[in-house]
Amino acid sequence: MKNKIKILIDITMTILFFVLIGYRFTGRTIHKYLGYSIFIFFILHHILNFHWYKNLNKGKYSFNRTLNTFINSMLFICMLGLIISGILFNRNVVDFFNLEGIKVFNKRLHIICCYWGLVLMSVHLGMHWGIFINMSKKLINIKKQIYMITGLLIAIYGVVSFIKRGIYIRLFSVTKVPSYEEAFIFFFMDHLAIMGLFIFITYYLHRLSNKLNKVNTISKQI
Numbered sequence: 001m002k003n004k005i006k007i008l009i010d011i012t013m014t015i016l017f018f019v020l021i022g023y024r025f026t027g028r029t030i031h032k033y034l035g036y037s038i039f040i041f042f043i044l045h046h047i048l049n050f051h052w053y054k055n056l057n058k059g060k061y062s063f064n065r066t067l068n069t070f071i072n073s074m075l076f077i078c079m080l081g082l083i084i085s086g087i088l089f090n091r092n093v094v095d096f097f098n099l100e101g102i103k104v105f106n107k108r109l110h111i112i113c114c115y116w117g118l119v120l121m122s123v124h125l126g127m128h129w130g131i132f133i134n135m136s137k138k139l140i141n142i143k144k145q146i147y148m149i150t151g152l153l154i155a156i157y158g159v160v161s162f163i164k165r166g167i168y169i170r171l172f173s174v175t176k177v178p179s180y181e182e183a184f185i186f187f188f189m190d191h192l193a194i195m196g197l198f199i200f201i202t203y204y205l206h207r208l209s210n211k212l213n214k215v216n217t218i219s220k221q222i
Contacts, residue, residue: 002048005048006045006048006049007131009041009044009045009048010045010125012041013038013041013042013045014121014125016034016037016038016041017038017117017118017121018188018191018192019034020034020035020038020114021114021118021191022184022187022188025184025187032086035082035083035086039083042079042083052072056069062213063209063213064127064206064209064210064213067127068127071120071123071124071127072124074116074120075117075120075121075124078113078116078117078120079113079117081109081110081112081113082110082113082114082117085106085107085109085110085113086110088102088106089106089110108173111170111173112170112171112172112173114170115167115170115171116171118167118191118194118195119171119198121195122194122195122196122197122198122199122202123198123199123202125195125199125202126198126199126200126201126202126203126206127202127203127206129199129202129203130203130207133147151196151199151200151203152200154193154196154197154200155193155196155197155200155201157193157196157197158193158194158195158196158197158198158200159197160193161190161191161193161194161197162194162197164190165190165191165194167194
């Protein structure tokens with residue numbers, strides 16, 4: 001039951017994150033309240049996964065565990081950056097602490113944390129994507145080859161979207177990327193494909209790493 005709740009919270013956070021990225025479609029007010037919502041789910045997520053923090057000093061650190069810890073830590077920092085910079089968009093907070101001078105920096109920080117958050121969240125999901133695949137297999141009997149081909153096609157679309165939307169620029173917020181009028185569905189599909197790209201890469205690299213570890217373990221035993 002607890003695992004189902006954790007998965008539900010993760011899915012909800014992912015959906016909220018996507019809608020939050022589409023700020024120009026939702027407007028300031030909806031964006032603000034959705035920001036509060038994802039903050040609440042962010043807290044719940046870490047409460048339910050508190051055992052992960054308790055076990056940080058226990059056991060050995062393999063390559064996968066080290067990478068997973070690094071990704072989780074960076075994602076945590078990105079989410080904190082989003083929350084703090086989001087609070088600093090509040091006019092009352094800016095006036096009270098006399099923070100008018102950090103307005104431009106704060107906006108850049110928010111954009112950087114947003115898109116690094118998208119990448120890191122995708123990598124985080126990719127490292128655990130096997131769980132979702134096993135769950136889907138119980139619901140829908142789809143062959144392994146279909147999963148791979150579908151994932152590859154989404155990843156290719158993700159590469160195109162990553163370049164087309166200048167995500168590589170947004171990750172560092174060096175220059176402003178011009179926006180254009182479009183339907184939300186195309187915006188959503190492109191960003192979903194970008195997420196799929198990083199999930200695909202991470203999932204198969206993670207599988208390759210696990211296979212190499214097994215081969216090394218067997219060779220040492222021989």
